[in-house]
Amino acid sequence: MKILVCISHVPDTTSKINFTENNSKFDKNGVQFIINPNDEFGLTRAIWFKEKNNASVDVINVGLQETEPTLRKALAIGADKAIRINIEPTDSSVVAKSISDYISDNNYDLIIAGRESIDYNGGMVPGMISALTKINFIDKCIDLNISENSVLASREIDGGMENISTSLPLIIGGQKGLVEENDLKIPNMRGIMMARKKELLVLDPGDYTDTLKTDNFEKPEPKGEVTLVSPDEVEKLIELLNNEAKAI
Amino acid sequence: MGILIFAETYKGEFKKDSYELASYAYEIASEKGSSVTAICFNAVNPESLSNYGVNKIINCSNEELKDFDVTIYSDCISETFALENSNILILSSSSNSKYLGGVLAIKLNAGYATNVISKPSFSNGLSLRRNTFTNKAFENVNILTENSIIGLSKNSFGLKEKNVKSEIEDKKFDIGSAANKVTSIEKMSSKVTIADADIVVSGGRGLKGPENWNLIEDLAEVLGAATACSKPVSDLGWRPHSEHVGQTGKPVSSNLYIAIGISGAIQHLAGVNSSKTKVVINTDPDAPFFKAADYGIVGDAFDVVPKLIQKLKDFKSTNN
Numbered sequence: 001m002k003i004l005v006c007i008s009h010v011p012d013t014t015s016k017i018n019f020t021e022n023n024s025k026f027d028k029n030g031v032q033f034i035i036n037p038n039d040e041f042g043l044t045r046a047i048w049f050k051e052k053n054n055a056s057v058d059v060i061n062v063g064l065q066e067t068e069p070t071l072r073k074a075l076a077i078g079a080d081k082a083i084r085i086n087i088e089p090t091d092s093s094v095v096a097k098s099i100s101d102y103i104s105d106n107n108y109d110l111i112i113a114g115r116e117s118i119d120y121n122g123g124m125v126p127g128m129i130s131a132l133t134k135i136n137f138i139d140k141c142i143d144l145n146i147s148e149n150s151v152l153a154s155r156e157i158d159g160g161m162e163n164i165s166t167s168l169p170l171i172i173g174g175q176k177g178l179v180e181e182n183d184l185k186i187p188n189m190r191g192i193m194m195a196r197k198k199e200l201l202v203l204d205p206g207d208y209t210d211t212l213k214t215d216n217f218e219k220p221e222p223k224g225e226v227t228l229v230s231p232d233e234v235e236k237l238i239e240l241l242n243n244e245a246k247a248i
Numbered sequence: 249m250g251i252l253i254f255a256e257t258y259k260g261e262f263k264k265d266s267y268e269l270a271s272y273a274y275e276i277a278s279e280k281g282s283s284v285t286a287i288c289f290n291a292v293n294p295e296s297l298s299n300y301g302v303n304k305i306i307n308c309s310n311e312e313l314k315d316f317d318v319t320i321y322s323d324c325i326s327e328t329f330a331l332e333n334s335n336i337l338i339l340s341s342s343s344n345s346k347y348l349g350g351v352l353a354i355k356l357n358a359g360y361a362t363n364v365i366s367k368p369s370f371s372n373g374l375s376l377r378r379n380t381f382t383n384k385a386f387e388n389v390n391i392l393t394e395n396s397i398i399g400l401s402k403n404s405f406g407l408k409e410k411n412v413k414s415e416i417e418d419k420k421f422d423i424g425s426a427a428n429k430v431t432s433i434e435k436m437s438s439k440v441t442i443a444d445a446d447i448v449v450s451g452g453r454g455l456k457g458p459e460n461w462n463l464i465e466d467l468a469e470v471l472g473a474a475t476a477c478s479k480p481v482s483d484l485g486w487r488p489h490s491e492h493v494g495q496t497g498k499p500v501s502s503n504l505y506i507a508i509g510i511s512g513a514i515q516h517l518a519g520v521n522s523s524k525t526k527v528v529i530n531t532d533p534d535a536p537f538f539k540a541a542d543y544g545i546v547g548d549a550f551d552v553v554p555k556l557i558q559k560l561k562d563f564k565s566t567n568n
């Protein structure tokens with residue numbers, strides 16, 4: 001089984017979010033980057049298939065050279081090969097088209113993307129890839145089991161979950177549940193050493209036009225002070241929620 | 249200009265989101281001198297959309313549409329989009345609509361903006377304001393394609409009643425077979441879901457253990473609220489993963505979010521910040537949640553919550 005995991009390179013969850021160039025760009029200054037958490041659950045599941053079913057695991061990122069440490073980390077966790085498509089990922093459709101081109105040339109059985117990236121929160125890349133490559137798609141996938149060609153999976157729905165049977169090839173939008181938090185792997189020294197020798201292929205992007213353009217970013221207004229209520233006067237809270245906030 | 253909305257149903261009834269989409273679409277349409285068409289699947293009361301400004305309601309009644317399927321649903325929606333000469337499609341932020349969005353963007357050759365919180369402005373193409381960086385920032389974005397998809401963030405516009413005359417079309421599609429077969433659906437009891445709830449009551453590690461969750465559940469019950477939790481609570485197995493909210497869990501954009509025994513770590517706040525009113529109950533006056541909340545009680549949950557439940561019951565019985 002050939003697996004491709006799409007890796008988004010995103011600011012660490014504790015990062016301060018600031019913008020530069022007239023608020024048109026995210027300010028990367030001093031920011032730590034990580035593997036997008038939704039992708040990391042998928043990557044860990046892919047490594048599980050590698051260990052149990054002898055699958056091969058490639059990772060792909062659409063981004064500039066700055067994302068290579070994130071790809072090296074994925075290699076250190078256990079992926080076999082990395083691919084980077086050399087273009088700034090400013091538009092989800094360009095990301096999806098670039099990855100789809102690579103898939104069409106390289107035939108994968110399973111493509112794992114994250115449900116959404118925690119930076120721009122587009123949440124559309126896996127769906128776009130499925131429409132472009134005409135591969136079956138399961139979004140918000142929280143359980144994935146494969147034997148031979150047949151797939152049993154679960155996806156989260158609002159208020160519950162749905163169990164699905166389908167077949168390969170398949171693309172999923174993954175999230176927590178695919179593996180547990182405790183299963184996430186921290187790269188060890190040996191993994192890091194081996195990752196240095198693994199292949200990291202850099203490809204030129206195709207010629208795609210953007211569908212969206214960012215005018216600018218804004219930060220929320222600072223919040224007003226909290227209104228404190230004494231623990232002995234909870235009826236006061238009820239009154240505020242009723243009359244002032246109109247929330248109950 | 250033609251506007252199409254996808255009005256989702258649950259067991260045949262429209263979800264509240266569908267009326268919000270209709271209200272939103274009506275306002276755009278009336279500014280542009282255009283009208284609103286809705287597509288829905290197996291709705292039992294399609295005419296109710298005419299109370300929110302929809303002029304044409306296309307209700308598809310194929311048996312194959314009973315269960316959600318991304319390929320079949322997106323085919324029906326894109327076919328309708330073309331037949332109706334639409335150029336704007338409006339979707340909600342439900343799991344299923346987000347599932348469809350990326351697929352439809354390719355099928356319709358459309359720019360797609362998600363988590364949208366404003367009406368479009370047409371002064372320079374079509375521009376929108378959206379939440380990004382998990383609610384830590386806003387992005388003003390321009391859609392450059394002829395067709396557009398707007399994914400509206402829940403509760404960002406509200407419901408506005410508007411009675412219009414509408415035409416209802418019953419429709420059947422030619423439908424192929426589904427690639428993904430749904431074998432079973434496991435619904436949580438009849439409780440309100442986090443996605444649909446107006447009020448969410450959420451518990452953190454401050455509650456000490458799963459045996460104390462009756463506090464959260466009882467409070468949620470009086471308020472008709474959904475229950476949620478912080479990440480460590482689900483990691484510890486005190487509550488199911490489906491209740492984990494925050495940056496790496498479910499997003500919450502309810503009208504009211506009540507956080508009990510939750511410190512307010514940046515990753516937690518990121519996911520719940522777009523809720524309209526936030527209340528925190530915490531023993532530690534320096535807990536970061538107090539900086540994000542509108543109302544707060546510095547106090548012990550084991551003392552405050554039972555009192556709050558009692559007083560709310562009194563309040564409900566005199567106000568209903």
Ligand SMILES: Cc1cc2nc3c(=O)[nH]c(=O)nc-3n(C[C@H](O)[C@H](O)[C@H](O)COP(=O)(O)OP(=O)(O)OC[C@H]3O[C@@H](n4cnc5c(N)ncnc54)[C@H](O)[C@@H]3O)c2cc1C
Nearest residue numbers: 452453454478479494495496509510511513515516531549
């Ligand atoms: C990559 C990453 C992603 C993350 N994503 C998320 C996420 O999506 N969602 C999320 O929630 N967290 C997330 N976290 C974890 C986050 O950093 C915090 O650790 C977590 O939110 C803390 O949960 P808590 O508030 O329940 O627990 P704690 O931080 O332990 O806080 C417990 C609070 O309860 C209060 N308390 C104690 N006793 C009482 C009492 N009797 N009555 C009232 N109050 C009391 C304490 O004062 C304290 O403030 C993430 C972390 C990382 C690194």
